[in-house]
Amino acid sequence: MTNVLEPITTLKGIGKETAEHLSEMGIYTIQDLIWTFPYRHEDSRLKDLAETPHNEKVTIEARVESVPSVLYLGKNKSRIQVTVLAGRHLVKVVFFNQNYLRTKLVPGQVVTVSGKWDRGRQVINGTSIKFGPKTDNADFEPVYSLKSSIHQNKFRKYMRQALDLLEGEMDETLPGRLIEQYQLPSLLEALEGVHFPKDADHAKQARRRFVYEELLQFQLRIQSLRKIRKENEQGLAIHYDVNKVREFIRQISFELTNAQKRVVNEISKDLKEPHRMNRLLQGDVGSGKTIVAAIGLYSAVTAGFQGALMAPTEILAEQHAESLKGWFDPIGVKVAILSGSTKTKERRLILEQLRDGEIDILIGTHALIQPDVLFNNLGFVITDEQHRFGVEQRRVLRDKGVNPDVLFMTATPIPRTLAITAFGEMDVSIIDELPAGRKQIETHWLKKDQLNSGLTKMESELRNGRQAYVICPLIEESDKLDVQNAVEVYEQLSTIFNGRYKIGLMHGRLHPDEKDSVMREFSEGEVDVLVSTTVVEVGVNVPNATFMMIYDADRFGLAQLHQLRGRVGRGEHQSYCVLLADPKSEEGKERMMSMTQTNDGFKLAEKDLELRGPGDFFGKKQSGLPEFKMADLVHDYRTLEVARQDAAKLIYDDQFWQSDEYRYLRKMLEESGALNGERMD
Ligand code: ADP
Ligand code: MG
Secondary structure (H helix, E strand, O other), X not given: OOOOOOEHHHOOOOOHHHHHHHHOOOOOEHHHHHOOOOOEEEEXXXXXXXXXXXXXXXXXXXXXXXXXXXXXXXXXXXXXXXXXXXXXXXXEEEEEOOOOHHHHOOOOOEEEXXXXXXXXXXXXXXXXXXXXXXXXXXXXXXXXXXXXXXXXXXXXXXXXXXXXXXXXXXXXOOOHHHHHHOOOOOHHHHHHHHHOOOOHHHHHHHHHHHHHHHHHHHHHHHHHHHHHHHHHOEOOOOOOOHHHHHHHHHOXXXXXXXXXXXXXXXXXXXXXXXXXXXXXXXXXXXXXXXXXXXXXXXXXXXXXXXXXXXXXXXXXXXXHHHHHHHHHHXXXXXXXXXXXXXXXXXXXXXXXXXXXXXXXXXXXXXXHHOOOOOOOOEEEEEEXXXXXXXXXXXXXXXXXXXXXXXXXXXXXXXXHHXXXXXXXXXXXXXXXXXXXXXXXXXXXXXXXXHHHHXXXXXXXHHHOOOEEEEEOOEOOOOOOOOOOEHHHHHHHHHHHHOOOOOEEEEOOOXXXXXXXXXXXXHHOOOOOEEEEOHHHOOOOOOOOEEEEEEOOHHHOOHHHHHHHHOOOOOOOOOOEEEEEOOOXXXXXXXXXXXXXXXXXXXXXXXXHHHHHHHHHHOOOOOOOOOOOOOOOOOOOHHHHHHHHHHHHHHOOOHHHHHOHHHHHHHHHHHHHOHHHOOOOO
């Protein structure tokens, strides 16, 4: 009986020296060997030359038709040529420096030749030759990533030997139930298919199995961490008044979109249950997250709890307060706002009413997490644009209640695959639908020397009483980066518009008071054009602004461009976005094209993921994404979804914890530390 844990030297032909070379690749045991997957396969299927394109690799079976002719090209160099008949094609085969073929190639003999097909000259530039017809039925030969000291052919032989030894002796690692349900190949069949596939389908099925198995294991770890969290963290069961909540929803001036309804249900369910809510709500700009937040907060209020909503800037907090007061004042729910600029006397009053429980909902900036802000009975906390707050700030706010439920909202669409991978321990809700009747923002990509045409469009909007944003990447001239500087653009535009329109300047170096005052002037319509760095990115709502021009747009990622663009198109008027860019790379061009083609943040996020890959999507190094052997988060998202659902069910299934067929998955879970609540990184 061969054990997979036996040392690699158990295999014939592997001595001390080879074992040493293999150990450099991390291969010590038979198990290590068989889990070293090839990175590609060489296609060695027989091809019909008539259908083979120029310069493609081919393998043919042919009969030698001539005596080989040899040309000597100097020391140890030679070129041998022979005419062969492959099917109905009479072609030449050429080999370099394979002098020995001279005596081996005899007319009438059948050979199998691989090489590159020169269609024009009807010549195969041979790379390998076997004498006799193609005997083995290997259509694909594995190519491994090897240290130069080991040859592919040798390595293939070790692999073949290892797999043959293990035949019939390897335990299946997936339960029969799942194998059957998804029609997956058995472990051995899949290993065979990964290394030595019989055909393309064999390879595909093998890959399918390992992708699923890998993602299932991954999701089992995440789901068990989640389960442990839910079991250990006592939360509030918020028994809201269903009828009151229904009535509240009914009297809103619009009908919720289906996506909003779904998310409201997800949140309600979390509120009711006694575990602590830990949910991420994603919704594109304008998808209507605020009303969803309001319904959640109101639910908590009907159960006698207080709610809090924390926004990253004063302007955003004020906007939220305005919306919420519009809904809550008429029904007697008391909303207050607390920010850095709240007057001392007013602040004292608010704090008092908060402690007494007179205030139902408190909205604010991080002024909410000052030590003297004490709630009477905080049950539900929402933080908007969660990435703007540090983990610590969020924790402090949460700790102001007794395990209140927590909802994080973000307008940054993250592809679902990444969301459930990187935020796997959180529940994720997505509003993936905009309210009906929204106008698409018309987006144009202009070269920098077409600036004037952009300015003409801008002026025509201004003439109609609309307002405009002009976005510049950096605030100061930098020698290294050839980017527009906001101050320069501001001065340029001031000259161009020459007093006809009022221009405002906004950048990160301004004092917070100055920022607020510029923003206020813009939102009140006193400033017509706001020249700004990316600080306007999040949340600002000025419905009269219908035009945005972005300088050096190719310097931004798709997600950020989309966020910026979301500042326009918020009112009844048609809006426009002009991207000024001369991208040098194909990828940059593709980003610009994508922006002109769609307004859908999730589509753009998927595109961004495709262009930049999962690692770069979140920015370097802190992606929190695991590395997979086979699975690819971009292409295998459906499998990830399936694996996630299966894992979530299994974790609560007694069978999983008891039945013998799950023992490998259980063992993997134990070894990962997930059962002790340890994270994996
Ligand atoms: P965001 O998700 O960007 O925070 P908001 O909550 O600010 O979006 O909503 C944008 C606008 O759409 C608001 O004026 C809001 O009242 C409105 N809105 C939200 N949901 C709907 C809906 N289902 N139908 C029509 N308008 C809606
Ligand atoms: Mg919002």
